[in-house]
Amino acid sequence: MKIVSIANQKGGVGKSTTVINMAAALVKRGKSVLCIDFDPQGHLSTFMGWEGDTPTTGDLMQSMANSGRLSEDQLSMAICHHEEGMDYIAANVTLAAADIYLVTTMYREQVLQRVLSQLPTGQYDYILIDCPPSLGLLLTNALVVSSEVIIPVQAQMAALMGLEMLQQAIENVANVTGGQLRINGILPTMVDHTRQSSAVCEALRSDYPDLTYKTEISRLIEAADSTATGHSCLALRRSVIGSQYTAMVDEFLNREGK
Numbered sequence: 001m002k003i004v005s006i007a008n009q010k011g012g013v014g015k016s017t018t019v020i021n022m023a024a025a026l027v028k029r030g031k032s033v034l035c036i037d038f039d040p041q042g043h044l045s046t047f048m049g050w051e052g053d054t055p056t057t058g059d060l061m062q063s064m065a066n067s068g069r070l071s072e073d074q075l076s077m078a079i080c081h082h083e084e085g086m087d088y089i090a091a092n093v094t095l096a097a098a099d100i101y102l103v104t105t106m107y108r109e110q111v112l113q114r115v116l117s118q119l120p121t122g123q124y125d126y127i128l129i130d131c132p133p134s135l136g137l138l139l140t141n142a143l144v145v146s147s148e149v150i151i152p153v154q155a156q157m158a159a160l161m162g163l164e165m166l167q168q169a170i171e172n173v174a175n176v177t178g179g180q181l182r183i184n185g186i187l188p189t190m191v192d193h194t195r196q197s198s199a200v201c202e203a204l205r206s207d208y209p210d211l212t213y214k215t216e217i218s219r220l221i222e223a224a225d226s227t228a229t230g231h232s233c234l235a236l237r238r239s240v241i242g243s244q245y246t247a248m249v250d251e252f253l254n255r256e257g258k
């Protein structure tokens, strides 16, 4: 089981869109996938068409922080199944409180790790964590339990600002946890035909030649249209973004084999 965080403290760069589309593409490649919505905004849950009646990551985090354990069946009840084949655990605004209560919780950086350790081993090939747009304790919890991070970067002005800070946060966690955490790759998102967009992609490829994905995700309205109906782009016919995320996942699986 490999746990991958999709992270960037910058908002609106395509993290949640990447999680749902990557999950659908991994399923198409025969992998079993659990997505964790770890953002109090709950956008991934909305993208998945969540109906709001199952325990959330906020509930699981709170139980674990308060009592050191989950109540019976809480985790299995929290797992929702999406018709495209991936599972997910939803989040809503209750997760926002975690930033406050975690401060006084023992092993506060490891609460998500303890939650996920309750999953039966081998249940999933991949767990994808949709991180919130911040560098706080939620992100640290996600990084601590992950072995890899994918950083979506929006191909727009000021895209590279803050990347070093994120790298530093990842390195700090890697140092403490014994160094298993690494950046899997940087994924250029919302790429269009403007000069600025090409400039950002070029800068990424020259600054991070090995890390930057060859696949670029275009800026296209279908990205928003699909998730507005609770689907990935892979569920749309002849979707450009769907084939781009499929190519991205093939690259991801290739990198893994190396």
Ligand SMILES: Nc1ncnc2c1ncn2[C@@H]1O[C@H](COP(=O)(O)OP(=O)(O)OP(=O)(O)O)[C@@H](O)[C@H]1O
Residues within 6 Å of the ligand: 010, 011, 012, 013, 014, 015, 016, 017, 018, 039, 041, 043, 131, 132, 133, 189, 190, 191, 217, 218, 219, 220, 221, 223, 224, 225, 227, 241
């Ligand atoms: N490739 C794309 N082309 C066009 N629009 C996109 C694309 N990817 C995402 N979007 C849209 O941009 C907005 C932000 O995307 P998304 O929610 O995935 O970003 P995020 O990084 O998860 O944001 P946040 O930091 O708020 O969690 C959404 O409205 C989404 O539908």
Ligand SMILES: [Mg+2]
Residues within 6 Å of the ligand: 015, 016, 017, 039, 043, 044, 130, 131
């Ligand atoms: Mg998001």
